[in-house]
Amino acid sequence: MDRYTVTYLGDSVEGVNTYYRINYKVLDEKSGEEKENFTLYPNAQVNAKMRQIIASPDTKHYLFHDIYTHVSSVPLKEEDHEPHEGHSDDESYEKPITYEINIGDTVRFREGYVLVKGINREAKVQNIPLGENDIAIGLQLEVNSEGKTYPAEPIYMLKDGSKFDFGKKVDEKGLKFRFTNVFPDKNKLELMVYQKPKAEKPWVVMKAIEFPYINLFWGGTIIMVIGFILSIFVGIKN
Numbered sequence: 001m002d003r004y005t006v007t008y009l010g011d012s013v014e015g016v017n018t019y020y021r022i023n024y025k026v027l028d029e030k031s032g033e034e035k036e037n038f039t040l041y042p043n044a045q046v047n048a049k050m051r052q053i054i055a056s057p058d059t060k061h062y063l064f065h066d067i068y069t070h071v072s073s074v075p076l077k078e079e080d081h082e083p084h085e086g087h088s089d090d091e092s093y094e095k096p097i098t099y100e101i102n103i104g105d106t107v108r109f110r111e112g113y114v115l116v117k118g119i120n121r122e123a124k125v126q127n128i129p130l131g132e133n134d135i136a137i138g139l140q141l142e143v144n145s146e147g148k149t150y151p152a153e154p155i156y157m158l159k160d161g162s163k164f165d166f167g168k169k170v171d172e173k174g175l176k177f178r179f180t181n182v183f184p185d186k187n188k189l190e191l192m193v194y195q196k197p198k199a200e201k202p203w204v205v206m207k208a209i210e211f212p213y214i215n216l217f218w219g220g221t222i223i224m225v226i227g228f229i230l231s232i233f234v235g236i237k238n
Contacts, residue, residue, distance in 0.1 A: 001067075001208055001209075001210055003026050004024045004025065004026060004067075004208075005024070005025045005026075005027065006022060006023070006024055006208065007022075007023045007025075008020065008021070008022060008023075008202065008203065008204055008206075009021035009022070009023050009039070010202060011202070011204075016045050017043045017044070017045055017056075018043060018044055018045070018046055018074070019041045019042075019043045020041065020042055020043065020044070020071055020074070020204050020206070021039055021041060022039065022040045022041070022042065022058075022069055022204075022206060022208075023037070023038075023039045024036070024037070024038055024039070024040065024060070024067070025037050038060055040058040040059070040060060040067070040069045041058050042055065042056065042057050042058045042069050042070045042071050042206065043055070043056050043058070044056065044071050044074060046074060046076060051076060053071070053073070053074060053076075055070050055071050055072065056070070057069055057070035058070075064212065065210055065211055065212045066210070066211045067208060067209075067210055068208070068209045068210075068211060069206060069207070069208045069209075070206065070207055071204045071205065071206045071207075072205050072206065072207055073204070073205035074203075074204050074205070075200065075202070075203065089176075090176075090194065092196060093174075093176060093194035093195060093196050093197075094194070094195050094196070094197055096178075096192045096193060096194045097192070097193050098180075098190060098191070098192050098193075099190070099191045099192075099193065100183070100186070100188040100189070100190055100191075101116050101188065101189055101190075101191050102116065102187060102188060102189065103116055103117070103118055103119065104116060107191065107193060109173075109175065109193060109195055110195060110198065111145045111146065111173060112143065112144045112145030112146065112173070113144050113145075114141050114142070114143050114144070114175075114177075114193070115141065115142040115144060116139065116140075116141060116189075116191070117140040117141065117142050118140045119137055119138070119139065119140065120137065120138030120139075120140055120153060121137060123136045123137055123138030123153070123155045124136060125155060125157065125166055128157075128159070130159065131159070131160070134157070134158060134159045134160070135157065135158040135159075136155055136156070136157045136158075136159075137155065137156050137157075137179070137182070138153040138154070138155050138179075139153060139154050139155075139156070139177075139179040139189060139191065140153050141153065141154070141168075141177060143170050143173055143175060145173055150170045150172060150173065152168040152169075152170050152175075152177050153168055154166060154167050154168040154177045154178050154179040154191075155168075155179060156179040156180065156181070156182060163181070165178050165179055165180050167194075174195055174196030175193065175194065175195055175196075176193075176194035176195075177191060177192070177193060177194070178191070178192040178194075179191060180192050
């Protein structure tokens with residue numbers, strides 16, 4: 001098997017089965033030219049709750065040998081669930097970081113930075129009317145990452161003497177922002193930044209076995225079966 005370069009290309013799901021694309025290449029040692037290229041699709045049924053998989057192999061057939069491939073360990077993907085009693089949307093994020101910021105400040109995150117652009121003093125929250133003494137303030141943010149910008153405006157509200165905040169997500173970057181407090185004496189605003197964990201690089205643990213002369217084995221088995229059947233017919237005639 002040393003002559004093969006093996007690459008995991010990804011996976012796809014069909015029904016209860018997950019198919020893993022495993023590419024094999026053979027390169028000429030002197031010229032580096034590709035002599036052989038094929039992809040096998042071993043599959044597995046993954047049960048994240050039971051923490052187990054049921055794997056099925058895939059095989060490349062040759063005249064005098066076979067390449068047998070199956071996966072023995074894969075990432076167990078937990079089922080996503082919507083927020084409900086006992087669970088919060090915040091569970092899918094890392095522990096938040098709280099900043100005291102002002103207009104013009106920047107906040108760094110893993111893939112870029114957030115610019116605090118301004119305050120929206122006429123922010124509104126759908127289906128929540130404001131009384132004369134109520135206040136709703138939007139914090140205008142600009143997320144900068146990989147040459148792109150994404151707007152976000154979390155809202156801080158004072159209503160009937162109580163504090164509320166309404167977070168804003170930037171799903172493209174796995175971010176969530178909460179505008180949670182105002183400090184007039186310090187001329188500061190409180191911003192909480194949530195970030196989803198860094199995506200795990202796709203991986204599988206697999207086993208590849210080369211079976212030499214496997215077709216001769218099956219050929220011999222077939223010949224034995226034919227001989228056994230013929231012997232039965234001969235015995236019946238006699």
